[in-house]
Amino acid sequence: MTTSLYTIDTPAAVIDLPRMMRNIARMQGRMNDLGVAFRPHVKTSKCEQVVRAQLNAGAQGITVSTLKEADRFFANGITDILYAVGMAAHRLPQALALRRRGCALTIVTDSVASALEIAEFGRNHDERFPVLIEVDTDGHRSGLDPHGDELLQVATVLHEGGMSLRGVMTHAGSSYELNTPDALRALAEQERAECVKAAERLRAAGFPCPVVSVGSTPTALSAADLRGVTEVRAGVYVFFDLVMHNVGVCGLDDIALSVLTTVIGHQREKGWAIVDAGWMAMSRDVGTSKQQRDYKYGQVCTIDGTPMAGCLLGSANQEHGIIVCEADMGGDIVARLPIGTRLRILPNHACATGAQFEHYLALQADGTLQEWGRFHGW
Amino acid sequence: MTTSLYTIDTPAAVIDLPRMMRNIARMQGRMNDLGVAFRPHVKTSKCEQVVRAQLNAGAQGITVSTLKEADRFFANGITDILYAVGMAAHRLPQALALRRRGCALTIVTDSVASALEIAEFGRNHDERFPVLIEVDTDGHRSGLDPHGDELLQVATVLHEGGMSLRGVMTHAGSSYELNTPDALRALAEQERAECVKAAERLRAAGFPCPVVSVGSTPTALSAADLRGVTEVRAGVYVFFDLVMHNVGVCGLDDIALSVLTTVIGHQREKGWAIVDAGWMAMSRDVGTSKQQRDYKYGQVCTIDGTPMAGCLLGSANQEHGIIVCEADMGGDIVARLPIGTRLRILPNHACATGAQFEHYLALQADGTLQEWGRFHGW
Helix, strand or coil, X not given: CCCCXXXXXXXXXXXXXXXXXXXXXXHHHHXXXXXXXXXXXXXXXXXXXXXXXXXXXXXXXXXXXXXXXXXXXXXXXXXXXXXXXXXXXXXXXXXXXXXXXXXEEEEEECCHHHXXXXXXXXXXXXXXXXXXXEEXXXXXXXXXXXXXXXXXXXXXHHHHCCCEEEEEECCCHHHHHCCXXXXXXXXXXXXXXXXXXXXXXXXXXXXXXXXXXXXXXXXHCCCCCCXXXXXXXXXXXXXCCHHHHHHCCCCXXXXXXXXXXXXEEEEHHHCEEEECCCHHHHCCCCCCCCCCCCCCCCEEEECCCCEEEEEEEEEECCCCEEEEECHHHCCCHHHHXXXXXXXXXXXXXXXXXXXXXXXXXXXXXXXCEEEEECCCCC | CCCCCCCCCCCEEEEXXXXXXXXXXXXXXXXXXXXXXXXXXXXXXXXXXXXXXXXXXXXXXXXXXXXHHHHHHHHCCCCEEEECCCCCHHHHHHHHHHHHCCCEEEEEXXXXXXXXXXXXXXXXXXXXXXXXEEECCCCCCCCECCCCHHHHHHHHHHHHCCCEEEEEECCCHHHHHCCCHHHHHHHHHHHHHHHHHHHHHHHHCCCCCCEEXXXXXXXXXXXXXXXXXXXXXXXXXXXXXXXXXXXXXXXHHHXXXXXXXXXXXXXXXXXXXXXXXXXXXXXXXXXXXXXXXXXXXXEEEECCCCEEEEEEEEEECCCCEEEEECHHHCCCXXXXXXXXXXXXXXCCCHHHHHCCCCEEEEECCXXXXXXXXCXXXX
């Protein structure tokens, strides 16, 4: 069967494989140089072949955002899995079932209330859950104050409650709001130092703390050193996207995910081309709208992946996108992008765009395509 | 098996069935009163049971946004289907296959180039495709000028090319930007009058034009009369959402779709509760951000569906949402919304939020839940 970007149905999520492999090698190389283990976050791709490439490059274990991801990747033979969202009590039976089947699942908590639930459930089921305590190193979202009392209280509940306290983890998600190397390096250092501080406090109080886990794509790519850190987590680097380009950690030509689309109409007077990639394909993510360069719903590229300067996916309905080109490009949009023209759109946020599709089309250097499944839902 | 909102896994997409049935009855009743056929747009739900309820209430045929929807609903026994996105040539074989299996599929065009492709493909395969010409009645997106020459040129290409020219269709999507009854009524009249004008021009030129199809949820609910229109299309009314509430066509207590979520953590000093509904559950749609009331990522409700005034899903990461309550509510967020608390979030945009889930949980008046599948992708 011959499929190509010229014949497959659109919209389609295309992975540029040489770019993806380069992104994987870049991150793994950095982690090797910094002397830390790397545990990729698979929430970005939810795809077996992508994760296999990350592991083949040297990653040690994976990070997941749902227990469905844990289930699916465990079924693919991956056992070392960190579920990096605060554990809800009603999900403990599912976590237990995974562990009983042989999955080395580690879970996370950031409160005494949740730690008590984990410890009680674990004792009632004779299961010594490995647990990381989440700490907050940048005020971004969840996690305990690395300097506060509750850190030690949670450690006490877990350790005395018979769980396996494995250490601490953090995610400096505010790195997405930065856009200079200096600011990123400073936040990476803050993430490192605060997380290591939490680990040192636990050890000083007599608790075990073998794991110190940090990470986000921007900080992982900006850290100057990672003393005291044992592992780094990052997800979106595998594909990169326009938000990461604005943050300053990748070029447009590193972005490995794009949406293939077909021109289906025009509004000649307005200079619009209508395409079949709407928000259902791109997602509703407009993450660049508050960054220094607003790409609207995405950067338009020719079918070979070359960005068309001045042409953006300006707006989107469910199955319609509107391409708007800067006025000074001149010429008639109907002549420039006739009906049937195929284009590729670089997304704002690869995690959100990928999630809109049931599979990826992996485009190899020789132009051949492979269909790679991805999953969806909880 | 007993499942309830207190025990099922979260996040989950919950349909309040009494509300949905009321929304369906309201729209169908209006259409009956106005003397037009109603053809619901199934892109909102992509769910067999929802669409069956719309047809049982009196809808005549369905509207789809993808040929996958046509395929799935035809497999469910629905034959009268309008594919309301401009036909791309590469999809004609799939449309032909549907018609050959007995699906009464009607397709749409808004250009001479596309009409030529349809006519040529149809002749080459001895298929007389039924076609509507899309007209633009509000400058919103696609469609031909109802007053322009190209309308008659496209009709000529289709009619002389041996296709079955069925009439005209339009979608006044700019209605989503309005928020007063007068403005909505005026746009509904503009949508009607301009589409009827296009039909009259076709008939005056000797073309057949039995179908005059208009619609969007806000205009359908605002039209004072629909003289000359034969059918109306609308989709999101079946669930409604916060955008439609801001437009002014539904109350908060008409919104039939919500996302069930669990509190998994807090940031006490900031007054935040962290829940397991992030943007992967809500979608990235922040459609109320430019309306008179910005609901951020959604309106927080108690588990029984009662809105909690002043509490919004203020921000969202992939699997984390942050609930922010207005400062003057007082009290400790940890005490008010302890870990494990279940809440329901009303979405900005039901079409986008529904698409994040593999199934809905249909909540009946007696509190019992049924799982209804929905599909995804292209």
